[in-house]
């Protein structure tokens with residue numbers, strides 16, 4: 001059946017089949033169940049189904065295939081493009097799949113994809129072990145891993161996919177495949193960066209690293225062009241144990257800030273040194289020397305301490321653009337200052353992540369994430385309340401991105417709903433053609449199309 005022709009589903013029959021783990025319009029929990037991280041994706045699916053194992057995931061995939069209803073796959077619900085909820089479609093909600101099996105001897109863990117990065121990190125952290133995900137605990141390990149995974153250990157241990165050893169994947173024809181370097185290596189290559197295009201990952205096996213503690217946390221510096229330029233230079237020169245994320249913004253009135261800082265440009269930096277405390281203090285000194293910190297919460301802590309719970313955060317409207325930069329000089333820093341000061345949004349931010357290290361040593365064709373040589377990832381974003389203001393903030397974000405931009409290229413997980421050309425930018429050179437080929441093999445009818453889509457046919 002083609003993905004566009006639809007037949008309706010019987011909700012009572014669905015409830016019987018999935019032991020009640022189905023939520024449909026009119027149910028008391030419907031609004032909560034259809035909610036995703038970005039509130040602007042206010043969509044009304046025909047059913048939200050929470051499978052209990054891979055066999056049930058295969059049944060939901062079959063249901064979407066047979067009815068033609070659009071399938072939205074959800075792990076943590078943080079898709080910037082709202083892909084994990086669909087009007088009139090079926091949401092395959094993986095939130096019941098939260099098993100974690102740690103094999104301490106082999107330094108690996110099998111994790112079901114309903115886990116969040118925060119839950120996984122806390123659980124393995126109890127034994128002084130770690131796998132690097134992103135900067136936010138509530139993000140799902142499913143979406144984050146399949147797109148790549150750029151976080152606090154990126155320079156030390158590479159992307160999340162560089163630590164992915166195997167996966168269990170339910171394909172469009174309902175098979176449950178065990179996938180690794182030996183078994184279905186083409187699929188294993190594609191899911192390491194190609195997103196949800198090839199099937200539903202139900203379990204992922206990660207490498208674990210020993211990490212008893214870090215020196216990390218937030219460092220808040222007053223910002224001007226010189227400090228911003230200096231920060232990026234310090235992050236590039238730092239040992240690989242240190243990863244830095246600089247969020248540059250006009251300081252909101254936060255309680256830990258002196259009132260005179262409110263409304264001023266600041267760098268809210270998240271720093272993580274994955275090593276012992278003494279070496280960490282040495283590595284952090286150049287950042288602290290850039291300016292008198294407004295707040296310094298960088299300290300020895302468990303790695304999981306970086307992930308503060310943010311259950312109640314709701315992001316209404318956001319205009320954001322992401323890109324890679326090939327360098328960052330004083331002119332770029334001045335561009336950042338000018339555009340942030342010109343924004344009329346409730347909050348405007350530029351985020352700079354200095355990459356390199358272990359991530360850059362992986363060959364570009366080893367996985368579907370090919371941007372191995374890009375030294376900096378940048379994002380600009382405006383957060384505001386009213387959808388009516390979107391055109392103005394979109395124009396601001398476009399102008400800011402154009403002023404900063406190096407060559408083409410984008411990290412797929414930081415794309416919003418930006419069209420096919422931008423998806424192609426995520427997969428430069430031969431990567432795109434290879435992904436199309438794998439897509440043809442495993443999902444020739446594009447059942448999995450609610451994603452940053454790689455169509456099987458031209």
Ligand SMILES: Cc1cc2nc3c(=O)[nH]c(=O)nc-3n(C[C@H](O)[C@H](O)[C@H](O)COP(=O)(O)OP(=O)(O)OC[C@H]3O[C@@H](n4cnc5c(N)ncnc54)[C@H](O)[C@@H]3O)c2cc1C
Nearest residue numbers: 075076077078079083084134135140142143144150196201
């Ligand atoms: C606040 C915030 C902070 C972030 N920080 C980082 C960061 O530091 N580093 C980083 O790399 N990324 C980061 N991201 C981006 C994040 O990696 C992507 O948004 C990712 O897609 C979210 O995964 P999810 O499972 O929560 O999302 P979902 O919305 O559940 O899934 C997104 C898409 O991924 C696919 N998908 C999800 N799970 C599966 C699965 N099990 N099998 C097959 N396909 C699946 C589907 O196509 C789905 O539509 C951040 C996003 C947000 C909102």
